[in-house]
Amino acid sequence: MHELSIAQSLIALIEDEMAKHGKKTLLTVKIKHGRLSAVVPEALEMGFTALTMDTRLAGARLELEEIPVVLRCRACSREFTPEGSSAFAPCPGCGEELGHAVVSGRELYIEYLELE
C-alpha cells in the first residue's frame, strides 16, 4: 500500500538529518506510528530494505512503535482508549457515542536516529 512512499519520504528525511549532523552511518531509525495511520510494519520494513539496498543506509535497523488511539469524550472530557479491535467506541465514563476528539493515534514521525 502506501508504505513504499512512506519509506521514500523517510529516506529523504534521514539523509537530510545525516547531512545536518555530518554523519555517514545509520544504525537505527526509531519510528512512532499511530494506530489510525494504518502503517503495516512489515510492509514499511520491506519498502525500506528494498529502497536502501546498495546505499549507505543498507542494513540499518528500523524500530517501530505503535501509538494507541486516545479519544477525548466531548461530553465529559474523559480520555480513553477504545477496547478491542475497533478504533472508536462510546465513552466508558458517560456512554456518549458521538463527537470524540482524536487526542493521539494519527502520528507518523521519526523519534530519533542512531548515527555514527
Place this chain on the structure above:
Amino acid sequence: MQIPVVRNILEANARIAADLKDFFAGKGILVLNLMSSPGAGKTTLLERTLTDLAPELRMAVVEGDLQTDNDARRVAATGAQAVQINTEGGCHLTSSQVQEAIKSLDLEGLDILFIENVGNLVCPAEFDVGEDFKVTLLSVAEGDDKPEKYPLMFHISAALVLNKVDLLPYVDFDLDRASRHARVLNECISVFPVSARSREGLDAWYDWLRQRLAAKRASA
C-alpha cells in the same frame, strides 16, 4: 550517537499541500478531494455534477488513476477542463503531483476544483493534496460496515456520499447503519444518499457544494 529528530515523515507532502491551500484560497477556488474504493462511482458523480451545474459554476477536475486517461476523457466530455495524473502503481495522489497537474489548467475564474483520488479507502487518507474538504464516496454495493473498517477516512471527511441507492433493493445495505457509524467517527459529517445513475438525491449534494463555495468566498 542518538539524535532526537521528531519530524513528521510526510512533512514534505504536508508542506506542499499547505502551499496549495494558500494558493487556492487566494484565487477563491473551492477544492474537494474525492476518495472511495475502486468503482464506487466518483467519475460518474463528477460527470453528473459537471453537467448539471455547468450553467452556474466553472469547474475543473484533476483525475488520479493508476493507469489510463479514461476518467479524464469521461469528465472532459462534459465540457469541463480535466487533467489526468497517472500514478504508475502509486495508491494515492500526492500534493506535488497535484501541484504539477494544475499547471495545465486555466484556473482564472474557476469556482470548484475536484480532485478524484486513486480508488483506495486507506492510503489517500494520509496525503493532503491542498483540498478544503475531503469527500468520501461509498456505494451501497460495498457493505455498510466500511466506516467501521476504515475509520480514518470517514473521520477526516466533511461529506459522505452514499452512492448507487438505486441498487438498495438488491443488496443488504442499511443506510441508517452506515450513516450512524460515520457519525460516530465524525459527528459533523454531511451524509448524502444518492444515485449518480438515476439522479436521486443529487440536489442535496449540489446545495452542499453551493454552500461550501459561498462560505469559502465569504471568509476570504
